[in-house]
Amino acid sequence: MDAEITLHVDGAEHRLTVDTRTTLLDALREHLEIISPKKGCDHGQCGACTVLLDGRRANSCLALAVAHDGTEIVTAGGLAENGDLHPMQRSFIEHDGFQCGYCTPGQIVSAVGMLEEVRAGWPSHVTEDLNVEEIVLDDDEIRERMSGNLCRCAAYANIVPAIREGSER
Amino acid sequence: MSTTTRTTGGAIGASLDRIDGPQKVTGTAPYAYEHHVDNPLYLFPIRSEIARGRVTGIDASAAEALPGMVTVITHENAPQLADTSDRELAILQSDEVAFRGQYIGAVIAETFEVARHAAGLVEVSYDEEPHEAELRENDSDLYTPEQLNAGFPTDTEEGDVDEAFSSAAVTLDERYTTPMEHNNPMEPHTTIALWETGNLTLYESTQGAHPVQRTVAQVFGLDRNRVRVVAPYVGGGFGSKGLPHANTILAALAARMIEGRPVKFALTRQQMFTGVGYRTPTIQRIQLGADEEGHLTAIDHDVIEQTSKIKEFAEQTAVATRSLYATQSRRTTHRLAALDVPVPSWMRAPGEAPGMYALEAAMDEMAIACNLDPIEFRIRNEPEIDAETGLPYSSRNLVACLREGAKRFGWKDRDPSPRARQEGRWLVGTGVASSTYPVFRLPGSRATIRYEGDGRYAVEIGAADIGTGAWTALIQISADAIGVSIEDINLRIGDTTFPFASVAGGSSGITVWGSAIFEAARVFRERHGENPSEGDEVQARTPDNPETENYAMHAFGAYFVEARVDVDTCEVRVPRMAGVFAVGRIINAKTARSQFIGGMTMGLSMALHEESLVDGRFGHVVNHDFAEYHIPTNADVGTMDISWIDEDDPYVNPMGSKGIGEIGIVGSAAAVANAVHHATGVRVRDLPITPDKLLR
Numbered sequence: 038m039d040a041e042i043t044l045h046v047d048g049a050e051h052r053l054t055v056d057t058r059t060t061l062l063d064a065l066r067e068h069l070e071i072i073s074p075k076k077g078c079d080h081g082q083c084g085a086c087t088v089l090l091d092g093r094r095a096n097s098c099l100a101l102a103v104a105h106d107g108t109e110i111v112t113a114g115g116l117a118e119n120g121d122l123h124p125m126q127r128s129f130i131e132h133d134g135f136q137c138g139y140c141t142p143g144q145i146v147s148a149v150g151m152l153e154e155v156r157a158g159w160p161s162h163v164t165e166d167l168n169v170e171e172i173v174l175d176d177d178e179i180r181e182r183m184s185g186n187l188c189r190c191a192a193y194a195n196i197v198p199a200i201r202e203g204s205e206r
Numbered sequence: 207m208s209t210t211t212r213t214t215g216g217a218i219g220a221s222l223d224r225i226d227g228p229q230k231v232t233g234t235a236p237y238a239y240e241h242h243v244d245n246p247l248y249l250f251p252i253r254s255e256i257a258r259g260r261v262t263g264i265d266a267s268a269a270e271a272l273p274g275m276v277t278v279i280t281h282e283n284a285p286q287l288a289d290t291s292d293r294e295l296a297i298l299q300s301d302e303v304a305f306r307g308q309y310i311g312a313v314i315a316e317t318f319e320v321a322r323h324a325a326g327l328v329e330v331s332y333d334e335e336p337h338e339a340e341l342r343e344n345d346s347d348l349y350t351p352e353q354l355n356a357g358f359p360t361d362t363e364e365g366d367v368d369e370a371f372s373s374a375a376v377t378l379d380e381r382y383t384t385p386m387e388h389n390n391p392m393e394p395h396t397t398i399a400l401w402e403t404g405n406l407t408l409y410e411s412t413q414g415a416h417p418v419q420r421t422v423a424q425v426f427g428l429d430r431n432r433v434r435v436v437a438p439y440v441g442g443g444f445g446s447k448g449l450p451h452a453n454t455i456l457a458a459l460a461a462r463m464i465e466g467r468p469v470k471f472a473l474t475r476q477q478m479f480t481g482v483g484y485r486t487p488t489i490q491r492i493q494l495g496a497d498e499e500g501h502l503t504a505i506d507h508d509v510i511e512q513t514s515k516i517k518e519f520a521e522q523t524a525v526a527t528r529s530l531y532a533t534q535s536r537r538t539t540h541r542l543a544a545l546d547v548p549v550p551s552w553m554r555a556p557g558e559a560p561g562m563y564a565l566e567a568a569m570d571e572m573a574i575a576c577n578l579d580p581i582e583f584r585i586r587n588e589p590e591i592d593a594e595t596g597l598p599y600s601s602r603n604l605v606a607c608l609r610e611g612a613k614r615f616g617w618k619d620r621d622p623s624p625r626a627r628q629e630g631r632w633l634v635g636t637g638v639a640s641s642t643y644p645v646f647r648l649p650g651s652r653a654t655i656r657y658e659g660d661g662r663y664a665v666e667i668g669a670a671d672i673g674t675g676a677w678t679a680l681i682q683i684s685a686d687a688i689g690v691s692i693e694d695i696n697l698r699i700g701d702t703t704f705p706f707a708s709v710a711g712g713s714s715g716i717t718v719w720g721s722a723i724f725e726a727a728r729v730f731r732e733r734h735g736e737n738p739s740e741g742d743e744v745q746a747r748t749p750d751n752p753e754t755e756n757y758a759m760h761a762f763g764a765y766f767v768e769a770r771v772d773v774d775t776c777e778v779r780v781p782r783m784a785g786v787f788a789v790g791r792i793i794n795a796k797t798a799r800s801q802f803i804g805g806m807t808m809g810l811s812m813a814l815h816e817e818s819l820v821d822g823r824f825g826h827v828v829n830h831d832f833a834e835y836h837i838p839t840n841a842d843v844g845t846m847d848i849s850w851i852d853e854d855d856p857y858v859n860p861m862g863s864k865g866i867g868e869i870g871i872v873g874s875a876a877a878v879a880n881a882v883h884h885a886t887g888v889r890v891r892d893l894p895i896t897p898d899k900l901l902r
Binding site for chain 1: 223224226227228229230231232233234235236237239240242317318319320323390391392393394439440441442444472474475476672673674675796797799800801803804807808811831832833837838839840841842843845846
């Protein structure tokens with residue numbers, strides 16, 4: 038069964054017809070040829086497909102496109118405005134927070150979404166005081182909050198300082 | 207940096223950002239599945255549900271009735287392959303099934319959703335035969351392979367090991383095992399295949415465009431120039447993408463049946479656990495003998511591992527043991543069990559990684575038995591020459607790595623007694639291990655240098671960047687080789703349109719591709735001088751290195767690890783690791799550091815996390831996804847202190863570099879295991895070290 042939906046991706050509106058079984062990830066990649074979100078596991082286990090879905094980070098491989106008609110989606114491609122890289126993207130390059138680059142768009146979108154969660158006061162597993170007004174984003178908080186994004190090249194030791202500095206810009 | 211400055215060096219060694227960084231952080235660098243093609247079809251494979259036997263019937267009627275279906279391909283209708291000698295690649299050529307998960311067909315449809323749905327509707331019946339899918343130490347059919355991977359001899363023996371062992375003052379005789387592991391690059395193995403007028407184009411996720419071209423051309427009986435392989439960006443490989451596997455053949459077979467339309471095939475993560483290679487499980491026995499002063503007198507390293515009945519892969523597990531330490535007598539052996547399983551293959555440092563886990567864990571145990579500090583014990587057994595070849599080393603700075611690492615890590619006042627330090631809930635320990643990896647030199651790579659006017663030079667070579675940073679390092683090498691600045695280089699790689707490049711494997715890429723570029727630059731200047739005309743061009747091949755006759759060439763390193771083990775749950779945490787390397791000249795300090803971090807983290811993973819569990823009744827890997835096959839997450843990794851010794855090796859190659867892609871994983875698992883023993887007093891000899899094995 039097909040359905041017609043509208044997706045707002047990186048500031049552009051797209052009308053498309055999708056099989057109701059099509060994931061949001063495949064709608065972006067195969068229908069719209071927006072390749073920033075990557076397919077790493079198709080299972081919601083690796084985070085390579087992370088996008089901002091109405092402002093919150095989400096695994097687009099676990100979302101059905103038809104269920105997200107009318108949503109605002111931001112991919113790593115959309116974080117760079119007019120060709121200027123987002124501060125988080127520049128920080129990932131400076132700290133070499135990647136090697137093969139396949140998990141990288143997901144890492145960066147996840148980091149940007151994660152910073153909003155911290156600003157909103159959401160605690161994590163390693164937050165000592167659940168009632169604290171302002172969460173301090175130390176390295177352990179970054180490690181914990183970024184553990185939904187796997188990196189087989191294992192750039193983690195560079196991703197942490199990349200996010201620390203990227204969050205300060 | 208000015209674009210007009212001509213430098214005579216200085217690009218090699220700079221800490222440059224990756225030149226492909228902007229494309230990678232925006233996600234716009236196209237990986238294999240992401241190249242634009244018109245009107246693609248989608249392939250979903252049909253895989254055997256038995257481990258051995260024959261396909262007796264395939265009913266695809268329900269699948270074929272689905273709207274959007276194009277065709278079902280099986281052994282009954284598949285095109286015949288020209289060369290079926292490689293039985294891993296000779297798929298859909300008969301009804302025979304050699305392992306569970308083997309490709310027995312594929313569905314091709316207009317959309318991915320239909321293809322996947324249809325594949326599930328295909329009914330297959332089998333005539334099942336008994337199978338054996340698990341490695342057993344007491345397998346009566348163990349055999350001796352003719353040689354090992356990379357051409358190493360199967361067995362070696364020097365001196366009288368048995369005599370030396372029986373007369374040694376201190377002895378060790380232990381058994382170590384390492385599990386099956388799967389490479390699992392983040393980008394799955396992926397192909398887009400397109401046949402047009404007898405020519406095949408493959409957008410391929412591979413560590414070597416030209417090796418894929420050669421293999422596919424041979425299997426399909428085509429001239430090489432009719433096969434083009436494109437791979438500008440590759441999402442990791444760690445060896446699994448080093449050789450073409452059956453998935454590439456399946457995509458090409460399907461595309462041949464539907465000329466003119468591209469066929470897209472990406473493995474699911476679960477399918478990545480069958481048929482794209484894996485690290486063989488190993489069962490290793492190590493015997494060490496030493497005199498009263500802690501000088502080794504006997505080393506014996508005997509390995510049992512598995513291969514597939516359809517194709518032999520014999521991992522060189524004990525090869526590093528042949529040269530790392532001095533001894534009067536030494537023996538190494540390798541025995542294989544041929545099973546009804548997929549073909550094992552390369553996984554980051556095949557041989558060295560599991561072999562050096564066992565040797566370096568045994569060295570830790572032996573140091574304790576000799577009542578020596580593990581660093582001092584290793585230094586005491588430092589050899590003067592390479593025992594395997596009898597040659598001196600072109601450079602060998604293992605001792606410097608151990609001493610420098612001890613200083614950086616704070617080893618000096620370490621209390622050697624195990625289970626002697628506790629901080630709150632955590633038992634704390636530290637461990638050390640050595641590392642080594644040979645300088646491989648694969649033949650045949652070529653580079654073209656062409657003057658394109660305006661001070662700019664094109665450098666073309668079909669090399670692959672699988673995340674290693676080759677895009678950046680080869681520009682640095684080109685700039686110094688030609689004598690211009692990096693802005694003046696137009697590098698083109700990752701395509702068989704460019705000159706032949708050997709595989710990005712064995713940590714050999716920079717050695718051979720860089721040497722070809724240096725040679726091309728030398729010949730270019732010889733022929734065209736300092737003021738060439740636009741279009742002047744030279745192609746040159748990686749020259750032979752006569753110094754390989756005079757020197758043994760190896761990289762070295764040392765690791766230091768702090769492990770903390772929860773006193774009740776036995777959860778292991780590793781808050782810090784240090785690695786010191788002696789690897790010749792570093793081409794790019796920034797990307798090199800990332801390679802070391804990546805390798806060491808994979809060693810941490812090998813020590814604590816990774817294990818593919820086979821259900822012997824059915825012959826498949828049960829934990830076939832990232833929820834159950836564990837690799838480190840961000841929260842599993844602590845501080846990584848990376849450094850290297852300034853090493854000037856004039857013999858290895860024009861860059862003076864030794865290759866760094868694999869050494870980071872070699873021995874790092876042992877350093878973690880040794881730290882866990884120091885923390886807990888429990889010696890786990892079967893990787894991975896999971897909490898259940900520490901509970902006593």
